[in-house]
Amino acid sequence: MENTVIRLKEVVKIYDGEYKVAAVNGISMSVERGSFSCIAGPSGSGKTSLLNLMGGLDKPTSGDVFIEDKNIAKFSRTKLSDFRLKKLGFVFQELNLIPVLTIRENIEFPLLLQGWDETRKKKAVNDIIEELGLEKLSERRPLSISGGQQQRAAVARAIVSNPAVILADEPTANLDSGNARSLIGLMNRLNREKGITFVLSSHDEMVLKEAGSIIYLRDGKIIQGA
Amino acid sequence: MTDKTFILIAWRNVRRNGRRSFLAVLIASIGLTTLIISNSLYDGFHEKMIENAVRIYMGHIQIHEKGFHQNPTIDKRFEPSEEHLFNGIKTIRASSRRVKFQAMASTAASSQAVIAIGIEPEKEKEASILKGSVLSGDYLGTSEEESRDCLVGEYLFNNLRMEAGEKLVLVSQAVDGSLAADAFRVAGVCRTGNPDIDRSFVWIPLSSAQEMLGYGNSVSEIVLLLNRAADVEHTQKKIKQRVDAEKIEVLNWQEIAPDIVQLIALDIAMQRILMTVIAVIVAVAIMNVMMMSIQERFTEFGIMSAIGTRPGQIVMMVLWESFFLGILGVAGGLILSSAGLVFFYLHGVNLASFSAGVTKFIGLDTRVFPILKSQQVIISAFIVLASSTLISLFPALRAAHMDTVKAIRHI
Numbered sequence A: 001m002e003n004t005v006i007r008l009k010e011v012v013k014i015y016d017g018e019y020k021v022a023a024v025n026g027i028s029m030s031v032e033r034g035s036f037s038c039i040a041g042p043s044g045s046g047k048t049s050l051l052n053l054m055g056g057l058d059k060p061t062s063g064d065v066f067i068e069d070k071n072i073a074k075f076s077r078t079k080l081s082d083f084r085l086k087k088l089g090f091v092f093q094e095l096n097l098i099p100v101l102t103i104r105e106n107i108e109f110p111l112l113l114q115g116w117d118e119t120r121k122k123k124a125v126n127d128i129i130e131e132l133g134l135e136k137l138s139e140r141r142p143l144s145i146s147g148g149q150q151q152r153a154a155v156a157r158a159i160v161s162n163p164a165v166i167l168a169d170e171p172t173a174n175l176d177s178g179n180a181r182s183l184i185g186l187m188n189r190l191n192r193e194k195g196i197t198f199v200l201s202s203h204d205e206m207v208l209k210e211a212g213s214i215i216y217l218r219d220g221k222i223i224q225g226a
Numbered sequence B: 001m002t003d004k005t006f007i008l009i010a011w012r013n014v015r016r017n018g019r020r021s022f023l024a025v026l027i028a029s030i031g032l033t034t035l036i037i038s039n040s041l042y043d044g045f046h047e048k049m050i051e052n053a054v055r056i057y058m059g060h061i062q063i064h065e066k067g068f069h070q071n072p073t074i075d076k077r078f079e080p081s082e083e084h085l086f087n088g089i090k091t092i093r094a095s096s097r098r099v100k101f102q103a104m105a106s107t108a109a110s111s112q113a114v115i116a117i118g119i120e121p122e123k124e125k126e127a128s129i130l131k132g133s134v135l136s137g138d139y140l141g142t143s144e145e146e147s148r149d150c151l152v153g154e155y156l157f158n159n160l161r162m163e164a165g166e167k168l169v170l171v172s173q174a175v176d177g178s179l180a181a182d183a184f185r186v187a188g189v190c191r192t193g194n195p196d197i198d199r200s201f202v203w204i205p206l207s208s209a210q211e212m213l214g215y216g217n218s219v220s221e222i223v224l225l226l227n228r229a230a231d232v233e234h235t236q237k238k239i240k241q242r243v244d245a246e247k248i249e250v251l252n253w254q255e256i257a258p259d260i261v262q263l264i265a266l267d268i269a270m271q272r273i274l275m276t277v278i279a280v281i282v283a284v285a286i287m288n289v290m291m292m293s294i295q296e297r298f299t300e301f302g303i304m305s306a307i308g309t310r311p312g313q314i315v316m317m318v319l320w321e322s323f324f325l326g327i328l329g330v331a332g333g334l335i336l337s338s339a340g341l342v343f344f345y346l347h348g349v350n351l352a353s354f355s356a357g358v359t360k361f362i363g364l365d366t367r368v369f370p371i372l373k374s375q376q377v378i379i380s381a382f383i384v385l386a387s388s389t390l391i392s393l394f395p396a397l398r399a400a401h402m403d404t405v406k407a408i409r410h411i
Helices: A047-054 A077-087 A103-114 A118-131 A147-159 A177-194 A205-210 B002-016 B018-058 B082-086 B121-127 B154-159 B195-200 B206-213 B229-242 B258-296 B298-306 B311-347 B356-362 B374-390 B393-400 B404-409
Strands: A004-016 A020-032 A036-040 A062-067 A088-091 A165-169 A198-201 A213-218 A221-224 B061-065 B092-106 B111-119 B134-137 B149-153 B167-173 B179-190 B201-205 B221-226 B248-252
Touching: A004 A047, A020 A047, A020 A062, A020 A221, A036 A047, A036 A177, A036 A205, A047 A062, A047 A165, A047 A198, A077 A088, A077 A103, A077 B311, A088 A147, A103 A118, A103 A147, A103 B002, A118 A147, A147 A165, A147 A177, A177 A198, A177 A205, B002 B018, B002 B311, B018 B221, B018 B229, B018 B258, B018 B311, B018 B374, B061 B229, B082 B092, B082 B221, B082 B229, B092 B121, B092 B206, B111 B121, B111 B154, B111 B167, B111 B195, B111 B206, B121 B221, B149 B154, B149 B167, B149 B195, B154 B179, B154 B195, B167 B201, B167 B206, B179 B201, B179 B206, B195 B201, B201 B206, B221 B229, B229 B248, B258 B298, B258 B311, B258 B374, B258 B393, B298 B311, B298 B404, B311 B374, B311 B393
Parallel strands: A036 A198, A036 A213, A088 A165, A165 A198, B111 B201, B149 B179
Antiparallel strands: A004 A020, A004 A062, A213 A221, B061 B221, B061 B248, B092 B111, B092 B167, B092 B221, B134 B179, B149 B201, B167 B179
C-alpha cells in the first residue's frame, strides 16, 4: 500500500447528454510509485476519462480516487486546483504551453504558482532545461518551435516541481514517429533514472512497447492489466 | 511574484492580437475624448451664460427693499449708505445704483410699454456692459445738458420707428400717485444681445429718474459686480450682516435668475446621460473584445486550470488585461482630447450656427470656448477605466469557471 501512488475504487463516470454514457464503468485499480504505466484501448474506450479522473480534472459519478491516500473525489474545486499544482504534472496532446510566455517562463509557471523562492526556482528550471536539452529554445515562444519541442517543454514543466505522478494524455498523438519515439524515450529515461511515475494513455504500439505495465480498456471497463 | 506573472501574461495578451486591442483602445480613446471635450464645452457654455447674465444687467448681487424682486413697484425703494454697506469689502469690483420702473414710451409715430432704468452713467460703465453695447449714437453723459438723454434697446428703437436724436416721452406714476412724465432725447441705441432687454429697456440718468418719480435720493436697487463668481456667497453674507433683514433683501444671481440655475442643472443632467451612454458603449466594446479573446483561448485557460491555476488568478489575469486596454484607451483619449481642446481653444464653437436664439443666454459673442476642469478629466478617465475593467468581470468569471476537461478539448 505504501508504494501505491494512485488507487481507484469502484469508480464510475457517467456523462449525461441526450443519452447516458458510462465512460468509466466501475473501475478499481492502482498505480505503483515509480512505474511507467500505459492505459490502452480503442477510441471511446474511456482512456482520457480515466486519466482525467486520476488527475482530478473531472469528478467521478461514484467511487473514490486516492492520490497518495487522499480521496480527491471529495475535494472542492479550489482544493483540487491546489492539489493538482503540488502533486500532479500534466502533458496533453497539444497546445500544452501558454503562448505568450517563453519556454523558460512556461517551465517556471508551476513554481511561481507554488511560490518557490527565486534562487531555488532558477536552479530547478536551469537543471530541467539542461537535462532535457532545451537550452537553445528557452527564450523562444511556443509557437516558434516544433510540436516535438513543445511536448518536451511540456514534460519539463510537468516534472519541474517533482510531483507525485505525471499524467500524459496521448502525448504523441500529434507527433511524427521520430518525435514520438524521442518523447517516449525521454519519459522512459526520466522514469528509470529519477523514479518519476508516469501514467500515459495511448493506442500507439510504439508507446505500449515502452510501458512497464499496460491497462487495457473497452467500454469503460478494464479488460486486461491493473 | 505570482501576480507579476499574471500581469505579464495579461500585458502580452494585449499585444498578442494587436489589431483587436487597437480597436478596443481606439473606442475607449474616442469615448474619453468625447467626454472631456463635451464636458469642457458644457462648462464653457455655462460659464459664458452666467457671465453674460451677470454682465449684461443682473450683476452678481442685487440689493433692494424687501419684496422688490418679487413685486417691483415704485413704492419699494430705499436710501442706501454705500459707505456703510460696502466699506472694507474688497471682493466688490463695481457697484451701481438704479431706479427701475415701468412706463409708457411714446414717440410721434408710436408708443409702447417699457422698463425704464435710471442709472449712474459712470458707475454703470464698470458694473455692466451697457456702454459697450451702444450700437449707434453716444453713451449717457453726466453734464446738465445730457441729463435728458436716454438710451433705448435696438428692437424698441425699431418698433417705435424712431430716429436718432428724436424725442421719447416717458409716462409713469410718481411715488405720490401723481402722473409723472418727462421727455428724453434718444442719444444712443443699444444691442445687448438679450432680446428681452433690447425689446423693452430704456436707460436714463439716475437723477432724472429720481426727479421724475419724486424719489429724492432713494433708489430701487444697487447692483454689485464682484471680482470672481466664487466670491458671491461670502460677500452676500457680509452685506446681509450690515442691513436690516426685515427691510432690505440681498440677493445673489442664482436667487435673481433661478431659470439660469435650472437650465444649467438640466444641462448637467444631459451631460450625465451622455457620460453614461459613452461609458456603456466603451464597456460593451471592451467586453466584446474580451469575450472574443477568451473564446479563442479556451484551451489555454483549461491547461492553466489543469496545472493548478486558481479561478481567482484567472479572473485577475483577465481583469488586468482589460485594465491595460482601458489604460491605453485613457492615454489615447488624453492625447486626442488635448488636440481637440487646442482646436476649440483657438476657434471656439459658434452656437449661433445651431440656434439663432442662443444670444439670449450667452450674449452677442456666440462662440463658446472650452473650460478644462481637472476634476472633470479625472472623473471621465475614471469612468472609462472603471467601465472597461469592471465589465470584463463577466468574461473573466466565464474563463475562470469553465469546465477544465471541456476547455482542454476545445481546440
